[in-house]
Amino acid sequence: MVTPAAALVTVQIQERRRAAAHLHLTEATIKGYVSRVLTRLGCTNQTEAALLAQRAGLVTYE
Template sequence: MDRQVLAGLGEGLSNAQIAARLYLSEATIKGYVSRTLDKLGCVNRTQAGLLAHDAGIVD
């Protein structure tokens, strides 16, 4: 699930858009985003999105 959330961040999607794509609530995605940022040591979702691009998670 973390990978799909990170891919969404890499595509520049909002929490609501990621939630709709994954059929989860926006609150659930907010938690995933927060935990993903912590795991990666990123200070914001833009930094995580760039990391996703660098890792090849996003086309």
């Protein structure tokens, strides 16, 4: 059985791979960019960043 956390990590890895291929960058570069953005936002993970964006009205989830 796959835990929800393991499933989320798998999705995040797949998204990072897609972004890297689309932008012709390495996965490590994408990971570094994401890390820097999280640091600048004061977030420890992508979930916190998504919640921050939602609270700021930048995105909506249905």
